[in-house]
Amino acid sequence: MAASSASHVAVIGAGIVGLAAALEIQRAGHRVVLIEPDEPGGRQSASYGNGCWLNPGAIMPISLPGLWRKVPGFLLDPTGPFVIRWRDLPRLAGWLLDFVLAGRNWQLVEACARTRFQLCKDAVGEHIALADEAGVPELIRREGLMYVYLDRSEFLAERVWRMRREFGVAFSEVGEAELRSMQPELGERYRFGARLDGGAYVVDPGAYCRALAELALRRGAERVTARATGFDFADGRLRAVLTEAGPVACDKAVIAAGIGSGELARQAGDRVPLISERGYNVVIPEPGFDIPCGLMPSDGLMGVVATRQGLRLAGQVELADVGAPPDWRRTEILLGFARQMFPKLKIDESRLDRWMGHRPSTPDGLPCIGVSSGSADVFHCFGHSHTGLIQAPSSGRLVAALVAGAAPPFDLAPFSAGRFR
Ligand SMILES: Cc1cc2nc3c(=O)[nH]c(=O)nc-3n(C[C@H](O)[C@H](O)[C@H](O)COP(=O)(O)OP(=O)(O)OC[C@H]3O[C@@H](n4cnc5c(N)ncnc54)[C@H](O)[C@@H]3O)c2cc1C
Numbered sequence: 001m002a003a004s005s006a007s008h009v010a011v012i013g014a015g016i017v018g019l020a021a022a023l024e025i026q027r028a029g030h031r032v033v034l035i036e037p038d039e040p041g042g043r044q045s046a047s048y049g050n051g052c053w054l055n056p057g058a059i060m061p062i063s064l065p066g067l068w069r070k071v072p073g074f075l076l077d078p079t080g081p082f083v084i085r086w087r088d089l090p091r092l093a094g095w096l097l098d099f100v101l102a103g104r105n106w107q108l109v110e111a112c113a114r115t116r117f118q119l120c121k122d123a124v125g126e127h128i129a130l131a132d133e134a135g136v137p138e139l140i141r142r143e144g145l146m147y148v149y150l151d152r153s154e155f156l157a158e159r160v161w162r163m164r165r166e167f168g169v170a171f172s173e174v175g176e177a178e179l180r181s182m183q184p185e186l187g188e189r190y191r192f193g194a195r196l197d198g199g200a201y202v203v204d205p206g207a208y209c210r211a212l213a214e215l216a217l218r219r220g221a222e223r224v225t226a227r228a229t230g231f232d233f234a235d236g237r238l239r240a241v242l243t244e245a246g247p248v249a250c251d252k253a254v255i256a257a258g259i260g261s262g263e264l265a266r267q268a269g270d271r272v273p274l275i276s277e278r279g280y281n282v283v284i285p286e287p288g289f290d291i292p293c294g295l296m297p298s299d300g301l302m303g304v305v306a307t308r309q310g311l312r313l314a315g316q317v318e319l320a321d322v323g324a325p326p327d328w329r330r331t332e333i334l335l336g337f338a339r340q341m342f343p344k345l346k347i348d349e350s351r352l353d354r355w356m357g358h359r360p361s362t363p364d365g366l367p368c369i370g371v372s373s374g375s376a377d378v379f380h381c382f383g384h385s386h387t388g389l390i391q392a393p394s395s396g397r398l399v400a401a402l403v404a405g406a407a408p409p410f411d412l413a414p415f416s417a418g419r420f421r
Contacts, residue, residue: 006030009403010241010250012228012264014040015047016205017388018256019212020396021381022221023130025254028404032221033248034213035228035241041209046258048209049281049355050389051303051314053145053294054127054200057169058120058387059113060160061365062277062317063103071100074319079333081301085320092319095275098363110163112365115414117167119367119391124200126393134211138203143293145199146174148190148341154298155194170197185289185342190297201294204308205389224248228257230267231378238377252377252403259322259358261368261382269374270417274383276358278318282331283353284338285310288346300337309353311345313338317359326356361385362420369398369415379403380417 007030011022014036022032038044074084084092103109124142131140149155152173164171174193179186182193202208217223226245231238231253240247255264262274287310295304302315313334318327331354338345360383362368367383381399384391398415401408413419 007252007403008033008250010035010248010253012241012253012255013257013260013382014209014213015045015256015258015388016041016209016212016392017047017258017381017384017395018254019209019216020130020392021254021256021399022216023212023219024396024400025403026216026219026221028400030403032216033224033250034216034221035224035226035243035248037225037227037244039210040213041206043206043355045209046279046357046359046388048206049279049314049357050205051281052201052203052205052305052307052312052389053303054124054140054202054390055145055196055387056120056124056198056390057160057164057171057196058390059116059163059167061103061109061112061116062386063099063363063365064109065103065105067103068100071096078329081315082317083319085318085324088320088324091321092275095273095363096319098273102364106159113163115366116387118410119394120387121167123390123393124198127200127202130212130393131208134215136208136211139208139211140200140202142200144195144197145201145294145296146193146195147296147298148179148186149192149194149298150189152192155192161194171195172197182292185344187341187343189340195293199294201305202389203306207308228264230264231375233375236375238375252379254379254381254399254403256381258382259360261360261380265368265372265380265382265417267374268372268378270368270372270380271420272368272383272417273363273420275319275361276322277361277385278320278356279314279359280316280318280326280330280334281312281314281355282334283307283310283312284345284347285351286346286348287311287342288344289342295341297337297341300334300341302334302337304338304341311338322358328354359385360388364419366414367391367395368417369395370412370417371402373418
């Protein structure tokens with residue numbers, strides 16, 4: 001229904017976050033123009049190449065107490081799951097310090113986890129509804145997600161499971177016999193599983209984004225295929241988003257451009273420490289067996305999912321400049337863990353598809369969602385780091401409430417860009 005006070009809202013960026021926001025803003029009766037230089041959910045976006053996990057228990061930030069002890073290893077061990085490129089260290093040092101400080105004690109981590117839980121607790125159902133509306137229900141599989149451990153003591157040592165239990169996130173323990181019968185190909189080194197029963201995964205995240213973009217267009221969104229470069233303000237009010245193809249007239253704008261958001265946020269009055277935690281995936285077509293649900297090995301820390309293109313292994317954190325060339329050795333590390341996980345895995349090197357992309361990351365593990373400091377007409381919705389796929393629908397709902405001038409369902413102070421001042 002078109003509200004009489006309908007606004008014309010530019011959504012900048014058509015990854016999963018911008019698309020979820022655009023659909024919510026339309027639902028509230030506003031006109032939307034999507035500004036995106038590339039294909040929605042195309043290879044340029046994190047939303048294309050992620051680990052596919054829709055994890056309702058994605059509550060933990062990455063920075064945890066004691067992390068500072070591991071920083072030298074991040075610099076010295078190029079084969080670990082988290083590496084920092086030396087030559088980029090001077091530029092990244094400030095962010096890294098804030099990152100370590102954000103997780104310096106458990107009170108901070110638990111507060112962050114509670115806030116993150118708000119963004120992911122209802123998200124699996126919200127994704128299922130979105131995929132239904134877009135006519136692609138088959139892209140979301142509800143078989144659950146399972147962490148596999150070398151033994152139960154590893155699982156017991158992880159504080160996150162205690163918190164998941166406290167928050168009411170459903171999970172079940174899977175003993176060795178059950179694990180073997182569920183996944184006979186799994187290497188014998190893994191002897192215990194913890195299964196998130198309400199978890200789900202997307203079998204083709206790029207196609208999912210394309211379907212959401214088509215839904216927004218069917219509902220009347222316009223599409224401008226260009227990069228946004230800034231804003232045209234008059235007396236603090238927005239007149240247009242400036243793009244490489246000329247100004248796009250609008251009266252409100254949402255910055256949802258993933259790693260491209262930092263510069264736009266700066267032009268809207270906010271300096272947000274946003275860097276790329278670069279991540280990798282490699283897809284193995286016809287691996288020789290199926291997997292019963294999404295998996296994550298405790299040693300490899302990578303998402304393993306049966307996608308439409310094959311077995312996707314996604315993970316690794318590499319702190320390096322956005323424009324630095326990919327280091328494909330990181331996909332070899334993923335493949336090494338996969339061989340360890342599945343000794344019978346069939347890998348045809350000539351058919352592997354390798355990808356590198358940018359997790360848009362703030363130091364404290366929370367996105368920026370809120371009104372900008374420079375104008376009441378520009379809103380932030382970016383910085384979702386490792387968990388933007390699961391957090392997209394709730395982020396879209398929050399920013400749509402702000403655009404409509406409605407009260408958000410919970411306190412948005414932890415997401416404010418002003419927290420970095
Ligand atoms: C290896 C890896 C594994 C991951 N696994 C998971 C997972 O299993 N589950 C999960 O929940 N999350 C996961 N994530 C995180 C998740 O993918 C991201 O948080 C999420 O995709 C971010 O979405 P986005 O829309 O903000 O950014 P993007 O998907 O990067 O989209 C941003 C879009 O903005 C466009 N853009 C950029 N600059 C401009 C501009 N100036 N003007 C207009 N458009 C612009 C880009 O072209 C792009 O299309 C993973 C990420 C990686 C890298």
